[in-house]
Amino acid sequence: MTNIGEKLITLDPRDESDHGPALLATRPPSLNGKTLGLLSNNKPHSEDLLQMIAGIVKDSYDIEDIVEYNKGSHQWPANPDALKEFAVKCDAVIHATAE
Numbered sequence: 001m002t003n004i005g006e007k008l009i010t011l012d013p014r015d016e017s018d019h020g021p022a023l024l025a026t027r028p029p030s031l032n033g034k035t036l037g038l039l040s041n042n043k044p045h046s047e048d049l050l051q052m053i054a055g056i057v058k059d060s061y062d063i064e065d066i067v068e069y070n071k072g073s074h075q076w077p078a079n080p081d082a083l084k085e086f087a088v089k090c091d092a093v094i095h096a097t098a099e
Contacts, residue, residue: 028091031061037090038066041074045098053094065089 028034036057038050047070054066067089071078074097086093 031057031063031092033062033064034091035065035067035089036063037086037093038068039078039086039093039095040068040070041095041097042070042072043074043097043099046096049096049098050094053096057094 036054038047038054040046040050047068050068054063057063067086069078069082069086071082
């Protein structure tokens with residue numbers, strides 16, 4: 001609580017940065033023989049959701065491998081090293097947030 005005359009500082013958590021226009025990532029023509037990345041943000045049920053989606057994808061495509069990473073918190077970006085690993089190893093990545 002502040003007293004009359006005291007200055008109250010508030011913070012705006014919205015990101016106002018402008019990263020400019022971005023292009024959509026190139027999609028592989030098929031997921032057959034590809035490596036799928038699953039990126040969870042650690043919210044409740046996000047890993048369950050990713051496993052369910054991976055199961056559906058595997059029913060339709062011959063997935064070579066699956067790489068999973070839980071970034072530990074929905075409040076922070078994923079570790080840059082983990083994202084680099086995804087970029088090197090994965091042909092497609094699915095990110096999930098859930099409750």
